[in-house]
Amino acid sequence: MTVTAFALVRLRNLFAVVMLSGIFSLLAAVLYVVLDAVDVAFTEAAVGAGIATVLMLGTLALTTSVVKEAPQKPIAPLLIVSLTGALLIFGTLDMPPYGDPSAPIHHHVAPRYIEKSGSEVGPPNIVTSVLASYRGYDTLGEVTVIFTAAVGVLILLGGGRRSRKKRRTAGKTGG
Amino acid sequence: MKFKSILRVISKLLIPAIMLFALYVQFHGDFGPGGGFQAGVIFASAFILYALIFDIDTARKVVPAWVMRVGLASGLLLYAGVGVAGLLLGGKYLDYSVLADEPVQGQHLGITLIEFGVGVTVASAMITIFYLFASQSERPADR
Amino acid sequence: MEFPGLFNYWIVVVLMMTGFYIVIAQGNLVKKVVGLNIFQVSVFVFYISMSKIRGGTAPILDEGIEIYTNPLPHVLILTAIVVGVATTALALALVVRIRDAYGTIEEEEIGQLEQEEET
Incomplete structure (x- = not known):
């Protein structure tokens, strides 16, 4: 995975960069399965490797696919x-080691979710019950963000198309 | 891609399966991995596959862009509406326990509804974004 | 200390810095977006690796299982991934508009064009 990331830095052909970032997402999904996060892996495989790659390719089709030589020296950023x-x-160095059950993160609200969600909410999948019930506000916010992002893309890309269409066929609404 | 017959046949076979799988993920999210976010994305990707293979205009005939915009808003409204329904029935905002006689059943109903709202919003957001990117490329380049 | 120890955090840091380097050192806007994505994935890996408990299983309730991995970070990251792709789409849409306006997606050239317009 790290090797893929480093290859991403060096490559100049954006097409290969996009493909590699898809592979990068898939590797991340595999890593999530290893770390027991099956829901997250599912999402990452569908989103990162699927939709994001398609969108990037769409952008490449609209723009150029070769990166120009960077004129500046990369020493300062490095x-x-x-x-x-x-x-x-x-x-x-101060973090708890990997897989340590006594880490502070496992002692605040998580035990309650694990113990009570079966009887309070019902679904055996704790992730679903936390997502939809205990943290319903959060999820509502996230959905609003997605909505807003889609509206933003609509404004950025849809508006231009509509005015152009109006110029060609006057009076016909574009949306 | 009109002449790639292998792609067309295989994708014709695959697209219903992908959509069915998306619905399975949507409504089975309580028991296994899955839920509205994943289902929406999978559904959208089935649709994007269709649009890629069979041309974007055909896809636009199947599901016009305005349907997606309506879906985009209605999913979010469904989510917020479930919260308001709980409020009207005497509970707190987004408290599903009051939606049915038994608290656990109410929770179940609420979760199913809002997952559905999430799924609709995510799927239509992805398809809308894809439509917009695709429609950019077919217009004449101005430079 | 056993093998994984703090190694997972170091992987995260390396990934994060790779993404950061791409963002600040590359002039191409699409590549900057890819860099941001790598940065994002590193944060996801950070959260998910924190949630793992040794010997735990995936957080789906079943009989006979005592230890579950912490589900809370999973929820946060689950939504963050989808939000991430939505914002990526927004960023890419901005890139497309910039290309419409300036005819290039290289940062340097955009800067030059702006200077020419000012003079």
Whole structure:
């Protein structure tokens, strides 16, 4: 997965970049299955490898598919990146080790969800009951974000098309 | 892609299966992995496959763009409406326990409804976005 | 310390920095969006790997299973992925409009064009 990411940095052909990012998503989905997050893996495989790739390809068809040579020297960004990375790795030293059941994240609300959701909400899939019932507000917000993003794309891309269509066939509504 | 007969035949076989699978994921999300988000995306991808193979104009005839826009809004409204329904029945906003006689049944009903709302919104959002990107490419380039 | 230890966090940091590097060092806007996606996936992996409990199974209730992986991060990331693709679509739509307006999707060239317009 990391190798794919590094290949993404080097490649100049955007078509290959998009394909590799699809592979990257699939690998991420496999990783999620290994980490027990089956719902998340499902979503990532459908979204990241499917829809996102199609959208990127659509953009490439509309624009160009070859990256021009970057004129600037990549030393300054590389410095910033390695500095930030070093700081973050220093920060991880205080994190609980992987798979540790005594990590603080597992002690706040999660035990309640696991114990009670079967009798309070019903569905055996805890992810579904947390998503739809305990955190209904969150999910409502997320759906609103998706709605807003779609409306934004409509405004950005749909508006131009409509005015153009109006110019060609006057009076016919575009939407 | 009008002449790729293998693609056409295979996708004709696959698209109903993908849509059926999307519905399965939608309504089986309580018991296994799945739910509205995934189902919406899978449904949309079946549709996008159709549009890619059989040309975007054919797809537009099957499901016009305005249907998708209506779906986009109505899914969200369904979600919020379930919340309001709970409010009217004397519970808190988005509290499904009051929707049926038994709290657990009410929860089940509420979850099914809002997952359906989520699925409709996500599917129509993805298809709308895809339509828009596709319709950009068929217009004459102005540069 | 056993093998995975803190290794998962280091993978996340490496991925995150890769995405970050693409965003700040590449001039091409589509590639910047891909970089943002990598950054995003690294955050997802971070959350999901935090939620894992050794010996736990997927959070679907069943008889005879005692330890479940923490479901809360799964919920957060599940919605975040779908929101992520919606915002990616928005970003790509912006790229398409920029290409319409300037005829290029390279940051440098857009800057040059703007300067020419000012003078």
